[in-house]
Amino acid sequence: MKxxxxxxxxxxxxxxxxxxxxxxxxxxxxQGKPIPPKxxxxxxxxxxxxxxxxxxxxxxxxxxxxxxxxxxxxxxxEQGCKIEEANEKGQSVGKGGxxxxxxxxxxxxxxxDDKGNCGAVVYLKxxxxxxxxxxxxxxDTPHVMLAGEGAKQFALESGFEAEDLLxxxxxxxxxxxKIEAKYKPIINIENHxxxxxxxxxxxxxxxxxxxxxxxxxxxxxxxxxxxxxxSGLFVDNEVGGATxxxxxxxVVKTVGSFLIVELMRQGKTPQEACEEAIGRIVxxxxxxxxxxxxxxxxxxxxxxxxxxxxxxxFSMTKYQDGENKQIQSDFFNKA
Numbered sequence: 001m002k003x004x005x006x007x008x009x010x011x012x013x014x015x016x017x018x019x020x021x022x023x024x025x026x027x028x029x030x031q032g033k034p035i036p037p038k039x040x041x042x043x044x045x046x047x048x049x050x051x052x053x054x055x056x057x058x059x060x061x062x063x064x065x066x067x068x069x070x071x072x073x074x075x076x077x078e079q080g081c082k083i084e085e086a087n088e089k090g091q092s093v094g095k096g097g098x099x100x101x102x103x104x105x106x107x108x109x110x111x112x113d114d115k116g117n118c119g120a121v122v123y124l125k126x127x128x129x130x131x132x133x134x135x136x137x138x139x140d141t142p143h144v145m146l147a148g149e150g151a152k153q154f155a156l157e158s159g160f161e162a163e164d165l166l167x168x169x170x171x172x173x174x175x176x177x178k179i180e181a182k183y184k185p186i187i188n189i190e191n192h193x194x195x196x197x198x199x200x201x202x203x204x205x206x207x208x209x210x211x212x213x214x215x216x217x218x219x220x221x222x223x224x225x226x227x228x229x230x231s232g233l234f235v236d237n238e239v240g241g242a243t244x245x246x247x248x249x250x251v252v253k254t255v256g257s258f259l260i261v262e263l264m265r266q267g268k269t270p271q272e273a274c275e276e277a278i279g280r281i282v283x284x285x286x287x288x289x290x291x292x293x294x295x296x297x298x299x300x301x302x303x304x305x306x307x308x309x310x311x312x313x314f315s316m317t318k319y320q321d322g323e324n325k326q327i328q329s330d331f332f333n334k335a
Contacts, residue, residue, distance in 0.1 A: 045302050045303035045304050045320075046303060046321040047200055047201065047202050047203075047204060047303045048064065048067045048068070048073075048202050048303075048320075049200050049299060049303040049305065049318065049319065049320040050063040050064050050067070050076060050077075050080065050197065050198070050199045050200075050318070050319040050320075051198050051199075051297050051299055051305050051307075051317065051319075052080065052195055052196065052197040052198070052297070052316065052317045053194060053195055053196045053243065053244075053245040053295060053297055053314075053315075053317075054195065054245065054314075054316075054317065055317060055326045056080075056083070056084055056195055056317050057317055057319075057324050057325075057326065058083050058087075059081065059083040059195065059197065059317070060080060060197070060317045060318070060319040060324055061319065061324055062079050062080050062082075063076040063079060063080030063197060063319070064076070064319045064324070066080070067199065067201050067202070072201065072207070073113075073114065073199040073200060073201045073205050073206055073207035074111070074113045074114075074135075074207040076199040076201075076207070077111065077199050077207050077209035078111060078131055078135055078209060080197050080199070080209075081093075081109075081131040081197055081209045081210075081211045082094075082129050082131060082132065084195045084211070085128055085129050085131060086128065086129075088167050088169070089169075091173070091213075091216075092194065092212065092213055092216075093194070093195050093211055093212055093213055094107065094128050094129065094165070094211065095128045095165045095167065096165070096167040096169065097170065097212075097213025097214075098170050098173060098174065098213060098216035098217065099166055099170060099171075099174050099213075099216075099217070100214075100217060100218045100219065100220050100221075100222065101178075101217045101218065101219060101220065102220045103171075103174055104125060104220065105125070105165040105166050105170070105213055106123045106214060107121070107124045107127070107130035107165070107211070107214075108120075108121065108122045108123070108124070108130065108211070108212055108213075108214055108224065108226045108227040109121055109124075109130035109131045109133070109134045109209070109210060109211035109212070109226065109227055110134050110145075110210050110211075110226065110227040110228070110229055110232065110233050111131055111134045111135050111138060111207070111208070111209040111233075112208050112209070112229060112233055112234070112235040112241075113138070113207045113235070114206055114207055114235065114237035115237070116236075116237075117139075118144055118229045119134045119135055119136070119137035119139070119141075119143075119144060119145070120134050120137065120144060120146075120227040120228070120229065121133045121134050121137060121146055121147070121151040121155075121227065122145060122146075122147045122148070122151070122223045122227045123147050123151070123221065123223065124148075124151045124152060124155070125148075125152055126152060126162040126163060126164065127151075127152060127156075127160050127162065127163075128163060128165060129160065130211050131210075131211045133151065133154070133158070134209075134211075136154070136155070136158050137151075137154070140158065144229070145227065165213075177216075177217050181217075194212035194226050194232070194244075194245040194246075195210070195211055195212070196208070196209070196210040196226070196232065196233060196243025196244060196245055196297065197209050197210070197243070198235070198241040198242070198243060198297065198298075198299045200299055200301070204302070204303075205237065206235050206236075206237050206240060206241050206299070206301070207235060207241075208233050208234075208235045208241045210226045210227070210232045210233040210243050210244075211226065212224070212226040214226070214248075215247070215248070223248075224247075224248025224249065224251075225244055225248035225249075225251035225256070226244075226248060230255045230257060230258035231244065231248070231251050231252045231256060231257060231258070232244050232248065232251065232257060233257050234257035234258040234260075234261050235261070236261050236265070238265075239264050239265045239300065240261055240264045240270060240298060240301055241257075241261065241298065241299055242256070242257040242258075242260035242264075242270075242273070242274070242277075242296060242297065242298040242299075243257055243297055243298075244256050244257055244294065244295070244296050245295045245296075245314070246293045246294035246295050246309070246310075246314075247292040247293065247294060250281055250292060250294055251294060253281075253284075254277065254280045254281055256277050256280075256281075256294070256296060257296070259273075259276075259277050260274060260277045260298050261273075261298075263276055264298065264300050269300070269304060269306060270298035270299055270304050270306030271298075271305075271306030271307075271308065272306070273298055273306065274296040274298050274306045274307060274308035275306075275308045275330075275332075277296055277308075278294065278296065278308050278309065278310055278332050279332075281310070282310060282332055282333075289310050289332075289333065290333065292310070293309060293310055293311050293314065294309060294310050295307065295308070295310075295314035295316075295329060296308055296309070297316045303320065305318055305320075307329040307330075308329055308330055308331065308332070309330075309331045309332070310331060310332050310333055311331055311332075311333050312331050312333070313328075314328075314329040315327060315328050315329055316329060
């Protein structure tokens with residue numbers, strides 16, 4: 001991995017400024033004063049902006065339409081994610097998702113607003129729009145997360161309708177898998193899995209959401225990173241937001257999305273923060289990163305964005321300044 005090299009012959013004046021700044025920060029911390037985030041203010045960006053994992057232009061278009069119609073960033077990410085949850089051909093989000101090894105389609109989702117409020121559901125069956133149930137958990141209960149039958153019961157009581165999420169196409173794929181029943185994560189499966197979405201409205205207000213049917217043919221009961229606040233998704237309205245896709249077990253081990261936001265708080269750009277978060281994974285001793293994929297996307301308060309992955313072919317969809325486009329991510333493993 002290419003490391004950024006600092007200039008060895010830094011000027012004494014520059015060192016003095018850095019030290020002085022650190023002393024001021026430490027003094028503020030000692031007095032209990034909040035230390036403001038270090039947001040780079042040199043580049044000019046355009047708000048609003050919506051970003052999402054993978055090639056999901058219909059989802060980002062829906063989210064941007066919500067923003068341009070006066071909706072909130074929270075409304076935007078919910079409505080954007082619902083587009084993919086209803087997309088049966090995706091086979092990885094909502095209806096039509098690939099099941100676990102027992103044939104159950106189980107959904108995980110979370111959502112987070114600009115005030116730090118969040119909600120999540122895990123192991124949710126028979127309810128297509130898991131992201132909307134997660135929002136209900138956030139807004140209508142004293143809890144952050146509901147699971148399994150409890151999550152389904154809450155959804156039904158909240159007016160959601162139960163339906164069979166296992167489509168014929170996903171059922172056939174599962175039956176084909178059962179012939180050998182080999183279990184190994186497939187890098188970039190169908191070039192699309194979890195959808196994580198971040199939105200910043202025209203005022204710089206940030207929200208995010210993440211929804212998935214999880215790893216195909218997972219063990220019954222397995223939960224990945226997607227519904228875990230701080231791992232699959234994290235938003236801090238002072239700084240920015242981040243979300244993840246790929247093998248959730250490895251994202252959880254580094255609390256990846258929270259890490260990216262904290263790196264941005266320290267002054268890194270969204271791109272630099274995503275690259276550092278991937279570095280934390282691939283540089284772990286004894287970790288064979290060649291067997292799995294992880295991709296991160298991030299946005300800061302100004303609307304600057306970044307994306308990075310372990311392997312090639314991860315992509316981000318970005319809608320900004322009137323342009324809705326897919327962006328191929330840079331990646332670590334170029335061997």
